[in-house]
Amino acid sequence: MLLTLQRMGPGRYVLYAITAIAVFYLLLPIVFIPILSFNASRWLEFPPPGWTLRWYEQLFTEEQWIGSIWNSVKVAFLVTASAIVLALPAAFVLVRGKFLGKTALNAFFASPMIVPVVIIAVALYGFALQWGMAGTLFAFVISHLILALPFAIISIGSSLQTFDIAYEKSAMICGASRVQALLHVTLPSIRPGIIAGALFAFLISWDEVVLAIFMATPSLQTLPVKIWVTLRTDLSPVIAAASSLLIGMSVLLLGISALIKRTRK
């Protein structure tokens, strides 16, 4: 009776109320910031005295802001491509391989998700300083890739798990070579997993803050780093505009991934 809606009695209204409050709590920042980004007041007064596009204009014209957006885009594309290239063969091994220490290998590939990011960040910071990589695109890509790779492997791996290997074998029985079977039968079937992995790799890189702060120099920053640096001096409304851009990207990519899931069904 406690898990059946009709029989739960008035207690269910308590659940409704708490969930409603939680949904409001979860949505508040995501809705509030885009509204605030059109606020005419320099001091983010609330309610806003007027509306303006000035902060977006500043975001898209000021060299430092627009430059950081481009850096973020470049890094995210490079991370996505590298994550898929590394994760695809690794996922095949983890799902289909029969070897000693498979559980250990699985755990190893997931380990960057367990270690606190700040530790990975300072460790890489030490390396970057030593090898003169600080403030290079390369350093950003390498660091973001560490976090993106596990997601890509898990995403592709779970897709591969549900794919029946018999299809691949029957293609080979019908005369396809191993490579042909992989390219024309298996890969198209696990495409949703690959795309989902790519989307999340992109989003992880695009959103990464902690690693990026340690890899950045004043001359090369990604958008979250630029927000972080600006935040430390003031609460300029340009940050609200930049934040809205980041929120927009999350909404877009999650929307695409939801669409893919639906068409898959």
Next chain:
Amino acid sequence: MVAATEARDTATTELARQGRTLLPALPALVFLFLAFVLPVWVLFLRSFTEPATGLGNYQSLVTDSVYLDVLVNTFFVATAVTISTLLLAFPIAWFLVIVPSRVARMVFAVILLSMWTNLLVRTYAWLVLLQDTGAINQFLMYLGLTSAPVPLVNNMVGVIIGMTYIMLPFIVLPIHATMSTLDPALMQAASIAGAKARTIFFRILLPLTLPGISAGCIMVFVMSLGYYITPALLGGVRDMMIAQLVAELIQKFLNWGLGSAAAFILLFITLAIYFAYVRLVGLVRPT
């Protein structure tokens, strides 16, 4: 003799076969080894060698009251955040199990959106919302609940509000995953047998949901221990947590020895809790 050679040969070919099987994973393995394992290992060594060889760094971290305060603070925040997320997450998960799937999907969409929104953006939003002139204080004053702004940010209150917000999805999902596998008939049977709702809750629903609750709590607690951005922006100077200490020691004071020792205390605590949990409960697959 011949048998031994044969056995060795099959063992060698078996090893070779396993090696070939592993080959496609090699690029990813090498990458993670060079970019992740090696730097972390070097950092670990530095905690024993800089500025002098020995355990000096660890000694000052566990004896100096400034650093001990940071450690106590870290545990306090992680505990508070775990409790507050659990109190919110349990009813949400319950709600998600009993409502029609159409409604549940909408709530899930909100949870996922919040989870995948930039961490810095969410923290910044709370900074703006909670400041003295922010919307929340304006609202409280408009309602007449307070005449002067309540200090909600640059203190522990701000850190806990912000971190609870960020951690909430990580505990709702495992609790929901466990609760959704329960059979409603079980509770119906108890009810028919004469059990009161209270009894059914405490004797059936709560114990059966416990694996999800513990998995979620451990996840939130451990993740909170290592958080940097949110406490740094929403907390005051006195509310420093260990991840901030690591970052500041290294980036601001260039004290690599002490900074890396603090990092390894954090890593050790994190891994110890994970392994203790896995030993006790077994590996729970994240959903």
